[in-house]
Amino acid sequence: MKAGEQRQPAYLAINPLGKVPAVRHGEALVTEQVAITIYLADLFPQAGLTPALNDPLRGPYLRWIAYYGSSFEPALIDKFMQREPAPITQSPYADYDTMLGALEAQLSKGPYLLGERMTAADVLWGVAFSWTMMFGIVPKKDVFVRYAERMTARPAFQRITAADDEMAAQHAKAAGV
Numbered sequence: 001m002k003a004g005e006q007r008q009p010a011y012l013a014i015n016p017l018g019k020v021p022a023v024r025h026g027e028a029l030v031t032e033q034v035a036i037t038i039y040l041a042d043l044f045p046q047a048g049l050t051p052a053l054n055d056p057l058r059g060p061y062l063r064w065i066a067y068y069g070s071s072f073e074p075a076l077i078d079k080f081m082q083r084e085p086a087p088i089t090q091s092p093y094a095d096y097d098t099m100l101g102a103l104e105a106q107l108s109k110g111p112y113l114l115g116e117r118m119t120a121a122d123v124l125w126g127v128a129f130s131w132t133m134m135f136g137i138v139p140k141k142d143v144f145v146r147y148a149e150r151m152t153a154r155p156a157f158q159r160i161t162a163a164d165d166e167m168a169a170q171h172a173k174a175a176g177v
């Protein structure tokens, strides 16, 4: 992205939207964070991050992952652009405060989105809260701050952030920025 390669033909052949992330696994090409989250969690069941198909938590698990792409992301962009949402019957997320309020109510039951069990949904949402609060789009309410801290303090998160920073530095150097 430092060199703008996400808008070059080679990457647009992977994702025509020019967006990351994208994962290629064998013949499968997966884009969209929601799909990637579900895909990877299912691919590595030994990590224990996905409720089984017959687990009563499976539905809520899918619900809160889908909520990210279907409700949170569009609401976030409208908020960031200071745009009025579409009328409530047309808006995919009702209105911003209602959308965020539902998340807050869910997280207040904590410590994770599904209660005591941490799942891949929390990996997605922990990162989401972390950067959206950093950019001031989501208010730094206690419940969100504690949740983001809980997720970003995990050794796995620390490891991947360090690897990411290193990769970004290499890319910046290569791109001369």
Ligand SMILES: N[C@@H](CCC(=O)N[C@@H](CS)C(=O)NCC(=O)O)C(=O)O
Binding pocket: 001, 006, 018, 019, 020, 021, 031, 032, 033, 034, 069, 073
């Ligand atoms: N709906 C996509 C959104 C992905 C997205 O917003 N990616 C940003 C991450 S920084 C991006 O690729 N931005 C680079 C650009 O558009 O130039 C998803 O959930 O994967």
